[in-house]
Amino acid sequence: MTPAEAAELLAHCAAFDRRTIGEADARAWSRALHDVPLDDDTRGAVAEHYAHTDQWITVAQVRAIRARIRSGRIDAAHPVYDGQPGETGEQFVARRRAQVTAAAEGELPARTITQAIGAAPSENLLALLPAVGRPVVEAEEPGPYVDEQTRVEIREHLPGNRAALVELEVDCPNSRCRAARRHLCRSSRGRELRGTVHGQRRDAYAVRHAQCPECGAPPSHACTTPEPHPARVRAATADRPMPNRRQLDRLMRTPPAPRKSRARHTTGGTQR
Incomplete structure (x- = not known):
């Protein structure tokens, strides 16, 4: 001065x-x-x-x-200088000082650390920020991901017994189960029944989808008896897909596991 x-x-x-x-x-x-x-x-x-x-x-x-x-x-x-390939130490010091001086003079605008190191959010993300906190307009309930015809075609080529459980299309009316559609039945101990369903669910499926050969009751109408006629149940599951042949062959060749005896507690002691 x-x-x-x-x-x-x-x-x-x-x-x-x-x-x-x-x-x-x-x-x-x-x-x-x-x-x-x-x-x-x-x-x-x-x-x-x-x-x-x-x-x-x-x-x-x-x-x-x-x-x-x-x-x-x-x-x-927040001036950040990463350096340049091939520059000497003196060049680095000079350029770094020039950057700091520019920031002190107000030539560099104020910015956050993430902006200084190039980690700031993208423009697409920033465009979504105004919508944060706003209520989402409820859209119509989406339809099924796969239509029913395609599901039937897929089931025909799936191995195992799950494809044979056509009764899963209805809710289980068993008071101890109450399994919803497309969910396996559960035993009284809470275990899933993978190869079968409760009899009440089987009857409910037969009433909904089959006509009774004995009393002539149409689908979705009950038989003249308290329970569906056996012929109606057989008619409802007559076209049930068969399990995979390899699985059946393996089951037929595998002997059943020996049943474990359980101890019984009596007044006279323990018996086996």
């Missing part, structure tokens, strides 16, 4: 504290601020000082406040 610039800075201070300025004052401030330019940050340091106190500002306070103003811009800009 030259003596003329120092005199201009002191005139700026005098506008606040009505101090008297002389040539000696200008030369003294110029020597003390020889490495500080007269810019908007220096003038801003004087204005910030007198915005909080009525005491005369000193050279040390001008330096400290100006440094704090510029440091705040650097912190807000």
Whole structure:
């Protein structure tokens, strides 16, 4: 800062504290601020000082406040320099200093850390943010993922016994089970019945889908007896898909596991 610039800075201070300025004052401030330019940050340091106190500002306070103003811009800009391939150490230092100086001068805008390192959210994600927190309009209930005809074709080529359980199309009316459609029945102990269903579910399926050969009751109408006629049950499952042949062959060749005897507790002791 030259003596003329120092005199201009002191005139700026005098506008606040009505101090008297002389040539000696200008030369003294110029020597003390020889490495500080007269810019908007220096003038801003004087204005910030007198915005909080009525005491005369000193050279040390001008330096400290100006440094704090510029440091705040650097912190807000988060300057990041990754370097360039093939650059020397001196080039790295010079370019890094230039970047920090640009941030202090306000040439780099304020940004977050994620923006500085290039990890900011994409534009597509930012476009979705305004919709966060808004209620979603209820859409119509979607239809089945696979239509019924395609399901039938798929079941015909699936191995195992699951395809043979056509009774799964109805809810199980058994009071201890109450399995919903497409869910296996459960025993009284909570185990899934994978190869069969409860008799009440079998009867319910026969009433819904088959006509009774004995009493002539049409589908979805009960027989003249409390329970469906056996012929109606057989007619409902006459076209039941057969299990996989390899599985049947394996089951026929595998002997049943021996039944484990359980101990019985009696008054006379333990019997096996």
